[in-house]
Amino acid sequence: MTIKPDTRQLLALYRQMLVIRRCEEQLAKSYQAGLIPGPCHTYVGEEAIATGICAHLRPEDAIFSTHRGHGHALAKGVSVAQVIAELYGKASGCSRGRGGSMHLFAPEVGLMGTSGLVGPSILQAAGAGYTFQLLKTDQVGVAFFGDGAVSNGAFHEGITMAASWNLPTIFVCENNLYATEVPFAEATRNPEVANRSSSYGLPSIVVDGNDVLAVYEAAGESVARARSGNGPTLLECKTYRTRSHAEGMLDTGYRTMEEIDTWKKRDPINCFADRLLKDKILQTADLEVIEEEVTRLIMDAVKFATDSPWPDHTQVMEHVFSTNENADA
Numbered sequence: 001m002t003i004k005p006d007t008r009q010l011l012a013l014y015r016q017m018l019v020i021r022r023c024e025e026q027l028a029k030s031y032q033a034g035l036i037p038g039p040c041h042t043y044v045g046e047e048a049i050a051t052g053i054c055a056h057l058r059p060e061d062a063i064f065s066t067h068r069g070h071g072h073a074l075a076k077g078v079s080v081a082q083v084i085a086e087l088y089g090k091a092s093g094c095s096r097g098r099g100g101s102m103h104l105f106a107p108e109v110g111l112m113g114t115s116g117l118v119g120p121s122i123l124q125a126a127g128a129g130y131t132f133q134l135l136k137t138d139q140v141g142v143a144f145f146g147d148g149a150v151s152n153g154a155f156h157e158g159i160t161m162a163a164s165w166n167l168p169t170i171f172v173c174e175n176n177l178y179a180t181e182v183p184f185a186e187a188t189r190n191p192e193v194a195n196r197s198s199s200y201g202l203p204s205i206v207v208d209g210n211d212v213l214a215v216y217e218a219a220g221e222s223v224a225r226a227r228s229g230n231g232p233t234l235l236e237c238k239t240y241r242t243r244s245h246a247e248g249m250l251d252t253g254y255r256t257m258e259e260i261d262t263w264k265k266r267d268p269i270n271c272f273a274d275r276l277l278k279d280k281i282l283q284t285a286d287l288e289v290i291e292e293e294v295t296r297l298i299m300d301a302v303k304f305a306t307d308s309p310w311p312d313h314t315q316v317m318e319h320v321f322s323t324n325e326n327a328d329a
Contacts, residue, residue, distance in 0.1 A: 003220030005055075005213070010281055013055060013212050015290055017047040017269050020071045022298050023080050024243075027070070027087055030302075031247040036087045038100040043071035045210075045242040048268035049174050050075035052215025053142065053235075056223040062112045062128040063142040064121035067102045068174075068241075069114030072144055077109035081301040090308035097311040098319070118179075119154035121145050122171060126158040129167030129232070140226040141169045148179025150193055159234065163202040168226035170219070173236045174209060180245050181254040194236035202232050209237030210268040213275075240266075 005013065024042040031040045043050070046068075054075035057063065065072040073083055078094050086093025087101050094106045102116040112128070115121065121143040128141030149155055150173065162169045173193045177184050185191040197204035205222065207214040215237055222233035240263040244251045251260065276282040 003056075003217055003224070005216055007281055009055065010276065011290075013051055013216065014269070014272055014276060014282075015294065016051045016055075016075055017212060017272065018290060018294050019080060019297065020047045020050065020074050021269055022294050023074060023083060023301070024070060026298050026302060027084065028243065028247055030084070030087070036101070037089050038102075039067075040087065040101045040247040041068040041070075041245065042243050042247065043068055043241070045263065045267070046174055046176060046239045047071055048212035048215050048272070049172065049209050049237045049239060050144070052212045053144075053170075053172055053219045055216055056219050057110065057140070057142065059109050060137075061140050061142065062110050062125070063144065064112055064124040064128070065104070065114035065144045066118075066121060066146060066149075066174075067114065067116045068146070069102070069104055069144070073104045073106065073111050073114065076106075076111045078104065078106045078111055079301070080297055081304040082106070084301045085305035085308050088305045088308070089310065090305055091311045092304065092308035096319075119145060119149040119152035122149065122152075122154045122158035125169050125171070126162045126167055129162060129169035129226075130165065132168055133165070138227040139168065140223055141167070142172060143169065144172050144174060146179060147173060147175040147177065147184040147193065148182070148187070149173075150196070151179075151187060159197075159200045159202065159232070162232040163200045166229070166231040168229070169232040170222045170226060171232065171234045173234070175236055175238050176209075176241045178241075178245070178255070181249075183254070192236070194234060197234040200234075202234060204234040204236065206236040206238065209239030210263075210266050210271065212268055212272050239268075242267075 024044050027040055030036050050071040063076055070083055082094040086095050089097045091097050094104055104114045125141040125143030132139040175193055194204040194206035205218045207218045218235055222235055242260055242264055
């Protein structure tokens with residue numbers, strides 16, 4: 001079943017991608033200005049994936065993300081202000097300033113955590129799917145992971161469990177061709193991810209991860225399958241990050257500028273804007289209005305983060321572990 005977005009949804013997809021892009025560009029500037037303690041991994045170039053997937057999700061659906069998780073957080077419903085404040089280390093951040101770039105957490109919208117480790121999202125999403133199956137709800141668990149995680153044991157274990165138990169889980173591989181600076185084609189004899197699904201007995205879909213409509217349609221099919229009790233899907237989104245692995249690292253050396261420039265011509269936001277203009281869904285003036293709105297949103301978020309207080313050092317031991325004071329002795 002092909003799921004096509006209406007005009008309202010098309011505009012929402014474009015705006016969401018633009019919000020992610022402008023937020024990431026601002027975070028890169030903030031990092032360069034010394035305002036972000038710790039690392040900063042941006043999602044520039046991959047916005048279509050988080051946007052297309054999360055457009056089908058509800059707040060009660062659970063997603064699990066990676067070190068490159070800002071885009072997933074924003075697409076799932078975390079505010080720009082909370083994301084920027086978190087990277088600034090402020091108490092108003094989504095993780096109260098304790099997590100930084102790689103540890104965003106907002107269970108109220110179904111963001112169950114990003115992680116600097118490779119592959120745990122696969123097992124966590126399978127666990128969420130198992131929980132939803134036991135509770136007999138129509139919620140879904142979604143794992144975002146990179147091509148490097150495919151060589152991790154968690155990939156085999158999580159997909160094996162999900163397929164065997166028919167769990168409502170969607171495994172989203174963001175194949176951006178490099179695991180940090182190691183080419184995926186040199187790390188495996190099989191640089192295709194989706195065709196691994198036949199070994200586990202679950203359906204797979206491979207899409208152009210820079211085409212938000214292709215991602216949207218594939219995600220709609222996968223989410224519908226999971227909600228209806230028909231089990232998991234492996235979704236491979238072929239994409240590319242046009243910035244360095246992390247801010248402050250080199251852009252080239254392991255890849256060429258020619259390769260980067262070639263992928264920039266396939267920029268997911270520019271290509272989608274061209275399509276909306278060609279189909280006369282938007283006019284250039286409409287794009288300018290959206291750009292101005294998003295720019296104001298980012299500026300307001302930066303001010304919010306800048307003006308927010310630092311975490312109270314007396315609370316450093318809070319939220320470290322859970323206690324139940326009402327439990328029987």
